[in-house]
Amino acid sequence: MNSSTQTDKAGVSYDAVVVGGGFHGCSTALHLAKKGLSVLVIEKNVVGRHASGVNAGGVRQLMRDIPEIPLSMAAMEQWFNLDSLLGPELAESCHFVGDVGQIGVAGDMKEMAWCERRVAELEGMGYHFEELLTRVEMKKLLPTISDMCVGGFISRRDGHANPARTTRAFRLRAEQLGAKFIEGVRVEGLQQTSNRWVVETTAGPRSAQFVVNCGGAWAQQFAKLAGDDLPCEPAALTLMVTARLPKFMDAVVVGIDRTLSFKQTESGTVVIGGGVPAIVDMENETSVTVADRMVESASTVLDFFPMLRNAIVVRSWAGLEALTPDLLPTIGPSVHSPGVWHAFGFSGHGFQLGPIVGSVLADLIVDGKSSLSIDAFSPKRFSSESFVAVTH
Ligand SMILES: Cc1cc2nc3c(=O)[nH]c(=O)nc-3n(C[C@H](O)[C@H](O)[C@H](O)COP(=O)(O)OP(=O)(O)OC[C@H]3O[C@@H](n4cnc5c(N)ncnc54)[C@H](O)[C@@H]3O)c2cc1C
Structure with missing residues (x-):
């Protein structure tokens, strides 16, 4: 993998570009950087400005949709082991309180x-x-x-954490591991050149082998750039x-x-x-x-x-x-663009899943396998004729 340490500027290439600096973007960057990839996170506002910085901070397994339970249980282990993921100081800054129920x-x-x-x-x-x-x-x-x-x-085992501080802690840990973040820069286009992707931004192009769509409420727009018409x-x-x-x-x-x-x-x-x-x-x-x-x-x-x-x-x-229409997240490889991955649509309960989704994505992207299945969240599920949306 690319071990480039050069400062970010237009034209620099990375192993992975992450679109969106919410909790999922920061966690994905952290886990990819931990595996030795060079990573750039591109955020159009400031990191944690949207759902990840302003949510209720609930860390719950209670009432999880059944397909989410294995991920949620694995996420809980990560919450109780923030020390080893982030180091003691950053872990403490998350203000995670568990075992209150x-x-x-x-x-x-x-x-x-x-x-x-x-x-x-x-x-x-x-x-x-x-x-x-x-x-x-x-x-x-x-x-x-x-x-x-x-x-x-x-x-x-459930509890809560401070969402803005947790997102910041994951960002800082990702940076300690070498990931770069740029804020106030919007991703506007995506082009394929041989086996790489050129991510077009308001601050010029960046290229990467992998691109991860953690765009939250805007993720559907980026998915379209990758040729995927995904409901959200x-x-x-x-x-x-x-x-x-x-x-x-x-x-x-x-x-x-x-x-x-x-x-x-x-x-x-x-x-x-x-x-x-x-x-x-x-x-x-x-x-x-x-x-x-x-x-x-x-x-x-x-x-x-x-x-x-x-x-x-x-x-x-x-x-x-x-x-999403079934209130389950969309996590997995793009349907039409190899090397592009999606992780969005957390439908009101994505904070608790943040630490684990980034980890599973990094395993799949780098090692090609993960001990946790994300088949239930596949972007492909929306093209199935049997798909039925949840009605409220
Ligand atoms: C009020 C509220 C309360 C909630 N309470 C809880 C709770 O108690 N427990 C729980 O588990 N979950 C809760 N959630 C849900 C949780 O906050 C979200 O599921 C989670 O934060 C989603 O994270 P994300 O990284 O996917 O999205 P976001 O945090 O929205 O991040 C996406 C980022 O991508 C950026 N972006 C998008 N497109 C582009 C582009 N083209 N170029 C550059 N940047 C781009 C955006 O600016 C944004 O910052 C709550 C949500 C809300 C709104």
């Missing part, structure tokens, strides 16, 4: 029956990380929860945060059929989300929150935690995420 709260017997079916299904597949909770067990873990909660289920829609998700409150919970709480996800941070603030849609503004590459869309989220929070009635909301924001 993510809890799905059932607000009625119908939701409780769903939890029972889900846990039984996973047990039948040999997965034991989700456990049912009775109302009494729930009260012990969440003493301030209202009597509306009839029980639920928990994944005990931008979506905007809302979060709000309260002023500091006395400590009342450790776990992260999510709804079953309700728009609810919240956690209390170390500083005492409560971050409230759960997939509340905001307004997508692709022209300005941003998203905006709208009050009436947060009403449902706030009212669900108050149903379960009435003690938050007088909590002061100090800030709300939204972030742009990429949704």
